[in-house]
Amino acid sequence: MNICIIAKSLPAHVIGGMEIHVQELVDGIVKKGHKVTVITTKHPKGIDKEEKKNLKIxxxxxxxxxxxxxxxxxxxxxxxxxxxxxxxDVVHSQSTAAIGLQIHSIKTPPTVISFHGTSIDEIKSRINVLFSKVSLVNKIKSFIMIFKISSAHILYTIHGYKFDGVIATSNEQVGVLTKWYNFQARNIYKVFNGVDIEGFKPRKKSTVLNKYNGENHKIILTVSKIIEQKGIQNIILAMPNILKYDGNIKLVIVGKGDYMANLNNLVQKLSIGNNVIFIGNVPFESLPDYFNACDLFVNPTIRQNGYDLTILEAMACEKPVVVSNIGSVPTAIEDGVDGLLVPTGDIKKLAEAVIKVLKDQELAKRLGKAARKKIEEKFSLERMVDSTIKVYEEVIRRNKERSI
Structure with a gap:
């Protein structure tokens, strides 16, 4: 097949979950022998085009x-x-990146869209911010964004953009797409996001954090873009209770973002600076070392979207995970089986779940083993690529049948 993928951004722009997903999908499709052309937004360095075998960007x-x-x-x-x-043969729109083709009435082959999040998810996320422990300024910003996103969603539904196939990345997303976007169920295909299970796998405990934790104390890890919706403030707020169980526990935060100053101020206010370590950004290829250096991975998000890839990556490394019960997270985690889910924004329950895992090594081991098994069976990169190609083939076949 000859496939055109249109995306908002790639790792050349910024390293993030969606960018990694798109790049790995493209590489996987090319590896299967197909041709791929990617159209994306302006390159930060002004580059117009990149090209290698069977791939043009x-x-x-x-x-x-x-x-x-x-x-x-x-x-x-x-x-x-x-x-x-x-x-x-087919166009694949990552989120709404290909809508320009419909706005400008461009004739296209069968078109597939993948939703990595929806405007409904964004609105709910902003509402969560309104009721969370953030500043009044941030609450006002969220209220304004709710209005803007709602307006954009109304315009989207008025235009009634058409797609031959819609990829939902979770069980929960199927309901959102049928209820709020009027997509027909027969045009929706479930394809779960995947991770590289060879790159992210259990290894001997990494020494990458030894310089911060010379005495080998327990490590809680979170990896995230540092914005208020990711909820990192909640695990920091939970730390005083966690430290009552073990005063030597370290919270390691990997990532950067515009909420960093707020988190630093919160750490100082709680007087837990000796127990919270801000690492900043690390190369993507180094992430497995950080996952394998921790005892527990926490994702306390208040963002109502899909499941963060970092959750899957931690699970692939056989680590126990504690995650907010929000959005599409239940697709990735069955509470008490391959991870622990906690009520969104509940600081007390978050602290209790963390302590529960850290004090029970048998539980931690069982959760980690089950997490790795689930990733291998349902969330591998290979499975994601193969399933996406099958969607392409199906929409092409159905399109040909309609034209007969």
Whole structure:
């Protein structure tokens, strides 16, 4: 097949969950012998095109990582030009990146869209912020964003963009797409996100954190972009209770973002600076070392979206995980079987779950083993790529049948 994938961003723009997902999907499809053309937003260094065997990447628009009118127009014109010679078999829109083709009435082959989150999820996330322990300024910002996102969703439904196939990445997302987007159930395909189970796997305990933890105390790890919706403030708020169980426990926070100053202030306010370590960003290829250095992975998100890839990566490394029971997380974690789920924003329950795992080595081991097994069976990169290709084949087949 000859496939055109349109995406908002790639690792060349920023290293994040969606960017890694798109890159690994592209690489996996190419590895299977298919041709792929990617159209994405402006490159941060002004590069227009990159090319290697069976893969071409085009950068268009006026701003990196932003859906702008110029991106929608530029991507539509470029696709129309390329399609005359490439004759693509299918278009795959990552989130709403390919909507420009419909806005500008470009004739396309069968089109598939993957939802990595929805406007409904975003609205719910912003409502969660309104009721969480953040500043009044951030609550006002969230209220404004609720209005903007709601307006965008209304416009989306009015335009009624059409897709031949819709990929839902979780069980929960299927319900959102049928209820709020009016997609027909027969056009929705479940394809769970995948992780590289060879790159992320259990190894001998890594020494990468030894310089921060010379006496080999218990380590709680969180890996996230540092924004308020990721809820890192909640695990920090839970630390005083956790430290009552063991005053030597370390919380290691990997990632950067515009909420970093708030978290630093919170740590100082709680006088737990000796127990909280901010690492900053680390190379993606180094993440397995950090997962394998921890005793427990925590994701206290208040963001109503899919499951963060970091959850799957920790599980693939056979680590016990404690995660907010929100959004699509239950697709990835069965409470008490391969992880522990806690009520979103409940600091007391979060602390209790963390202590429960850290004090019970048999429980931690059982959860970790079950987590790895689930990732191997349902969330491997290989399974994700194969399932996505099957969706392409199905929508192409159905499109041909309709045209007979």
């Amino acid at each position: 085009y950068y268009v628009g006026d701003e990196p990582i932003k859906y702008t009118d110029k991106f929608y127009e530029g991507s539509a014109k470029l696709f129309d030009k390329l399609n005359k010679t490439e004759k693509f």
